[in-house]
Amino acid sequence: MPPLQSSSSLSSSLPTPNPLSSPMAKTLCSIFLLLSSFSLLVPAFSQTDFTLTGFSSGNGNGDANITLGGVAEVQNSGVLRLTNETLRLIGHAFYPSPLRFKNSNGSFSSFSTAFAFAIVPEYPKLGGHGLAFFIAPNGSLPGALPSQYLGLLNANNTGNASNHLFAVEFDTVQDFEFRDINDNHVGIDINNLESNKSVAAGLNLKSGDTIQVWIDYDSARKLLEVRLDQSSSKPRDPILSYAVDLSPIFLDEMYVGFSASTGLLASSHYLFGWSFNINGDARSLDLSSLPSLPKPSKKNYALIIAAPVSALIFLLMAIPLAGYLFYKVKTADVIEPWELVTGPHRFSYKELKHATRGFREKWLLGHGGFGKVYKGVLPGTKEEVAVKRVSHESKQGLREFVAEIASIGRLRHRNLVRLQGWCRRRADLLLVYDFMPNGSLDKYLFADDAIYPPLSWPIRFRVVRGVAAALLYLHEEWESVVLHRDIKASNVLLDGELNGRLGDFGLAKLYERGANPTTTRVVGTLGYLAPELTRTGKASTATDVFAFGALALEVVCGRRPIDPKASPEELVLVDWVWERCVAGNWKETLDPRLAGEYNSDEAEVAVRVGLMCSHPAAMSRPSMRDVVRFLESGDPSEVPALSNTPPGSGLERGELGFDDFLHSYPSSFEKASSSSFSNGAGVFVHSSPV
Numbered sequence: 220m221p222p223l224q225s226s227s228s229l230s231s232s233l234p235t236p237n238p239l240s241s242p243m244a245k246t247l248c249s250i251f252l253l254l255s256s257f258s259l260l261v262p263a264f265s266q267t268d269f270t271l272t273g274f275s276s277g278n279g280n281g282d283a284n285i286t287l288g289g290v291a292e293v294q295n296s297g298v299l300r301l302t303n304e305t306l307r308l309i310g311h312a313f314y315p316s317p318l319r320f321k322n323s324n325g326s327f328s329s330f331s332t333a334f335a336f337a338i339v340p341e342y343p344k345l346g347g348h349g350l351a352f353f354i355a356p357n358g359s360l361p362g363a364l365p366s367q368y369l370g371l372l373n374a375n376n377t378g379n380a381s382n383h384l385f386a387v388e389f390d391t392v393q394d395f396e397f398r399d400i401n402d403n404h405v406g407i408d409i410n411n412l413e414s415n416k417s418v419a420a421g422l423n424l425k426s427g428d429t430i431q432v433w434i435d436y437d438s439a440r441k442l443l444e445v446r447l448d449q450s451s452s453k454p455r456d457p458i459l460s461y462a463v464d465l466s467p468i469f470l471d472e473m474y475v476g477f478s479a480s481t482g483l484l485a486s487s488h489y490l491f492g493w494s495f496n497i498n499g500d501a502r503s504l505d506l507s508s509l510p511s512l513p514k515p516s517k518k519n520y521a522l523i524i525a526a527p528v529s530a531l532i533f534l535l536m537a538i539p540l541a542g543y544l545f546y547k548v549k550t551a552d553v554i555e556p557w558e559l560v561t562g563p564h565r566f567s568y569k570e571l572k573h574a575t576r577g578f579r580e581k582w583l584l585g586h587g588g589f590g591k592v593y594k595g596v597l598p599g600t601k602e603e604v605a606v607k608r609v610s611h612e613s614k615q616g617l618r619e620f621v622a623e624i625a626s627i628g629r630l631r632h633r634n635l636v637r638l639q640g641w642c643r644r645r646a647d648l649l650l651v652y653d654f655m656p657n658g659s660l661d662k663y664l665f666a667d668d669a670i671y672p673p674l675s676w677p678i679r680f681r682v683v684r685g686v687a688a689a690l691l692y693l694h695e696e697w698e699s700v701v702l703h704r705d706i707k708a709s710n711v712l713l714d715g716e717l718n719g720r721l722g723d724f725g726l727a728k729l730y731e732r733g734a735n736p737t738t739t740r741v742v743g744t745l746g747y748l749a750p751e752l753t754r755t756g757k758a759s760t761a762t763d764v765f766a767f768g769a770l771a772l773e774v775v776c777g778r779r780p781i782d783p784k785a786s787p788e789e790l791v792l793v794d795w796v797w798e799r800c801v802a803g804n805w806k807e808t809l810d811p812r813l814a815g816e817y818n819s820d821e822a823e824v825a826v827r828v829g830l831m832c833s834h835p836a837a838m839s840r841p842s843m844r845d846v847v848r849f850l851e852s853g854d855p856s857e858v859p860a861l862s863n864t865p866p867g868s869g870l871e872r873g874e875l876g877f878d879d880f881l882h883s884y885p886s887s888f889e890k891a892s893s894s895s896f897s898n899g900a901g902v903f904v905h906s907s908p909v
């Protein structure tokens with residue numbers, strides 16, 4: 220069965236044949252035409268009415284009902300995927316032939332459309348960038364850019380009347396350049412990406428659920444209405460209505476279709492069905508009859524394949540270990556072969572349960588990257604520990620756990636949070652870390668002064684030096700190169716003496732020294748991501764250095780790398796610091812909470828090292844060895860002069876670089892980062908919970 224069932228009334232682009240031919244009918248017809256010229260009745264017109272309940276891109280025999288552009292593809296199920304979760308993509312899909320929006324009397328047609336879509340973001344709360352229904356002179360939208368341009372326009376033609384572009388955007392990123400109201404809105408765009416009118420979507424566009432949209436334009440009332448709902452029936456009230464005369468925007472013949480794009484953040488954008496009608500109501504789609512997304516997802520497929528394979532491997536390995544395992548099964552702790560070779564100590568579940576008083580809420584320190592973190596007191600030694608309980612609901616839970624054990628397990632450095640050991644019991648994965656009594660660095664930098672007193676200069680400088688030393692150890696001094704990949708203030712914890720210690724190695728991966736790091740998904744946090752990382756997805760020691768630079772400036776200036784509350788020129792911290800430095804006023808960038816009490820040489824070194832590390836070109840950033848040398852000397856004359864390249868430059872505006880951070884900066888990040896107070900290795904506490 221072909222995935223596409225075109226509606227029985229499909230009469231694409233064909234004038235409705237006039238069935239009236241008798242003289243009587245002709246009279247009726249002229250009355251009809253007369254009336255219609257007074258707009259009292261719907262005029263005689265060409266009609267287009269189609270309903271696609273699923274899509275077919277054709278098999279080369281000219282039977283395609285949708286033309287694709289960019290990375291768009293029709294899947295076997297009939298689902299049209301405009302983009303996948305790769306960065307900076309464009310996907311287009313449009314009706315193969317242009318449609319006439321002029322009635323035979325020259326008046327402008329009404330039109331109506333309904334479609335069903337879903338947006339599945341790569342990271343649950345961060346979509347990128349959005350989807351739009353468009354009507355344009357050319358279905359392939361030549362010259363269009365991804366990211367905030369939604370695959371519709373580019374930096375040069377945005378706003379031009381010659382675009383003849385009408386679009387309704389479903390935007391999941393708040394873009395400041397186009398004055399987006401939030402990161403979940405519906406907007407009407409005419410020749411421009413700055414919406415003529417927009418409203419909050421009212422439901423979560425990037426929930427991954429199927430959403431039906433109805434867009435109706437009444438040419439007599441000159442009124443555009445947009446409705447959306449997660450159901451098959453059209454809601455009574457529009458969420459957006461806009462009085463507009465579209466006739467000057469449209470050419471006589473226009474293409475209708477969809478565009479979606481991804482940027483620094485990415486979502487898969489899907490379409491399931493589409494109906495369109497000129498001078499009539501588009502048919503509502505019955506969501507239950509449309510093709511749907513495959514379940515289980517790709518990741519679960521991997522599990523389905525991986526499970527029998529690992530079971531086999533496990534069986535093979537289990538034979539020599541059978542006796543040992545039999546003993547262990549009796550103790551109810553699961554042991555896997557790799558657990559026997561790593562360094563850290565293995566705890567019994569009973570021991571940890573006792574240490575955390577049965578994982579009581581009262582002992583909860585916070586929510587770490589992949590689960591809850593509890594404070595514990597080991598029964599024998601009375602030593603305080605932090606126990607991270609990796610939640611099994613998290614699909615990545617197990618993989619993260621293995622990565623964490625494998626990398627952090629044997630690392631030993633005074634500026635790293637030490638992993639003491641682990642435990643597994645059924646679905647529970649438990650990691651035991653040194654307890655960090657003073658919590659995470661970001662609290663001291665940004666939270667209320669009354670609860671977290673501002674850190675003095677000597678402590679700040681020591682924290683920066685400590686983190687630099689830890690990174691040098693990871694990059695150059697251990698047996699293999701370890702990339703941290705997620706250096707940020709909430710991942711730096713303060714020990715009893717307020718030394719900075721890097722935590723959360725859940726994202727780290729081991730690389731053999733000298734081997735080429737393979738391309739992987741970008742992990743990390745906006746504002747700390749090096750430009751080349753967002754472009755190529757390749758983490759390297761230079762991307763860690765970049766993140767360290769952002770962290771160093773953050774500590775010295777007391778501001779986040781991207782601060783949405785700051786004025787536009789201060790929005791991107793590194794840009795602002797660089798400008799102040801070039802103007803010779805670097806002291807203005809220091810955290811006012813230092814109240815002028817700092818060592819001027821050390822502060823200058825820290826600011827300049829922060830800027831060097833933030834260089835847009837990876838090759839121009841120093842190595843961690845150099846960074847440590849500059850910081851240890853505390854002498855500004857040891858630090859090379861600032862380069863002439865401003866941070867973020869060397870990359871075309873709108874192409875990539877800090878612009879992308881800016882444009883892609885979703886408002887939800889603010890929420891995310893405040894909750895990430897408790898998002899470090901989770902090895903912290905601020906007050907004793909007992």
Ligand SMILES: *[C@@H]1O[C@H](CO)[C@@H](O)[C@H](O)[C@H]1NC(C)=O
Pocket residue numbers: 290303304305
């Ligand atoms: C997404 O699509 C692009 C272009 O078709 C392809 O190169 C890339 O491998 C795809 N990515 C994923 C994650 O499937």
Ligand SMILES: CC(=O)N[C@H]1CO[C@H](CO)[C@@H](O)[C@@H]1O
Pocket residue numbers: 221223224225229231275282283284
């Ligand atoms: C595959 C498929 O159903 N194609 C249909 C697309 O629409 C035309 C009419 O315009 C039909 O004739 C095709 O069968």
